[in-house]
Amino acid sequence: MTSLTERKDAAISRGVGMTTQIYADRAENAEIWDRDGNRYIDFAAGIAVVNTGHRHPKVMQAVRDQLDRFTHTCHQVVPYESYVALAERLNALVPGDFAKKTIFATTGAEAVENAIKIARHATGRPGIVSFAGGFHGRTFMGMALTGKVQPYKAGFGPMMPDIWHLPFPNPLHGVSVEEALKALERLFKADLEPSRVAAIIVEPVQGEGGFYEVPAGFMEMLRGLCDKHGMLLIADEVQTGFARTGKLFAMEHHGVAADLVTMAKGLGGGLPISAVTGRAEIMDSPNPGGLGGTYAGNPLGVAAAHAVLDVIEEEALCDRAVRLGQRLKQRLAALRDQVPEIVDIRGPGFMNAVEFNLPGTDSPAPEFAGRVREEALARGLILLTCGVHGNVVRFLAPLTIPDAVFEEALDILDESLLAARG
Template identity: 40%
Template sequence: MSSESISQSINVVHPITLSHGKNAEVWDTEGKRYIDFVGGIGVLNLGHCHPRIVEAIREQASRLTHYAFNAAQHSPYIDLMQRLTAFIPVDYPVSGMLTNSGAEAAENALKIVRGATGRSAVIAFDGAFHGRTLATLNLNGKVAPYKQKVGALPGPVYHLPFPSKDNGVTCAEALKALDRLFSVEIDVNDVACFIVEPVQGEAGFLALDVEFAQALRRFCDEKNILLIADEIQSGFGRTGERFAFSRLGIEPDLILLAKSIAGGMPLGAVVGRKALLDTLPKGGLGGTYSGNPIACAAALATLDEMTDANLQAWGAQQEEAIVSRYQAWRRDKISPYLRRLTGVGAMRGIELAHADGTPAAAQLSQLLALARDAGLLLMPSGKFRHIIRLLAPLTTEAAVLEEGLDIFAACLARLD
């Protein structure tokens, strides 16, 4: 199909055109079947066209397709926010607002923390990804391709090393960098918030160090700084729990949500401490499409499926399959490029690197093409595009998951 009418600044990983999908399988316009380990980049934790979500969309579309909540309330928005705030595993009173996307959730969170603290500086982390809008670009801990050629970005924003067992940065190193930041770069009293992903997505599924997370929470409490957890990719069961911050033993002040919140419909949210969400004046938050009734109906159906029992079972099944197969591949030495397994739960990355540890980006590109030809769609990540992130739907049938891992192994063994 011709793409002349589409901006060439949009990068497409797989040069195919999809027609339809069901759970963890998709078909292109030529009729070829693929097993989908991309899942819309983390959007489809419940798979393609989940029957309960499709029915909710159809039913709502026959009743009310849209109304701007700023103009008049509608019940899907109200019902969803009641369910969603109850779904957040924290001990404090929660409220929130709906957005169209994760980036929009991040933008609104920045407004909220400025209003609540009277401060403007933000601390983010190396390797972070929080969106492609102008303000979120500055939060991202990576220049290419996101920050190139766009000029000065809203700030002030500072970055710290992201401590994780998956990248070798220790808690002590990150805390030392934190101390230097406030000794050299900025007055701690000017900082409104820290924003952090409990598991970094774009960076290659790097899990935040637990000790550091707890030290950061204490630091924020001592200095009256707010802590934002970006759960856009790690949330809604990807790590086997509702949200990844629970494994860290902390409670963030604000939480950013999107991706798998609504089974593929465009929806996001900012939720957190009610006092913070009520800080801005009337009209300070909102949006024409934010909380569209059809998207809200899809999200309500999504939450119906995301019981703790389901999330734990799905996460454990997928984690066991991935970890056991990875360990077998390492034991059998199926590829000289196979390195670390990153992440937690079903949120896993597989690193490709040379014997000297340098990233094997060329081999990952080869793997993408080989796997696609064999009927498996994969997604790259990492600073050097050398880590495959596995984002198969949590609902993937065991046989389909194993088939996909078989294809992965066969293609991995063929790398030059």
């Protein structure tokens, strides 16, 4: 009999990578059961999508209620009040003491694409500055902005023009805030005049790049540079948004507001929806018809998003993210002596990671990170790796994970880290 993996290999492009060979049958909160009845604790959450857990009852009910009314009209043809109401909520919630407006799309990459379109139209400038290690999607503009070649750029060139990359300030990898700022100064002196730059785009915490947080003060410096040169600051909150970092938006940790914010993933609680929210005058720059899409702001995604925002507030998930992250980091720190490969434990809220080097060296240990992931999977815990060197394990469990399941997962993680040492 042909296995499901064999069927997948025969039917689906190998360009669609798969972290596991688990084929989901059902899921509930922080647990997944496969087609054979095996149970797994989910520390991936669909890559920070189900922050409110798989099939949260309130989200499911909101979708069912909308399903009984209508599923699609295209808001650009026959609009609906729920789209307007969700825009109003995001305008009020996104950081920034100024008038805002919002558009909806379907994916995080679409949100980024639209933010770049808006920035270029509003400023009349072509240049975009992004950072090494950043991830902004797999579309042509998205991968051009992304600061990681494998697997996102390799073989797909040439890239979109007028995209300029800077080193991300990361003291662990030898790049200080001062050095990052000097690199920006050199860029403006040697290659790119500031008056040609429409925007700087940055993740408050790099996702695929390794869960590196923007250092304290650096975001404020970027804000000052943008104000000085008439550039826009775009915060890519696709992975950091919706309580993951202990705040509704990660930019709240930095005390400055971006001109445009992109979001997706956790907004829909498992349904596809994304958004761009920004300064009203900037968002109003494109002409009618220049933004939007057939499925943009689909009614089911909008309904789910309203419920997600309700759940985050009602269940105090920002506070819970902080508590979960503290407990996880404590458990990892307790293993440092037994697992000398651990070089760093980090992350705000419950957007956490552990990085591995070969013991006593500065050399990344991607093989060790891979063994940790495999040992955990064999014990029923789903983990993800990330980082430019592939030597980071990231933790993205639902913020609603029950305490007993969370402690079970931490015990498995302990066992897996020790087993990976051989």
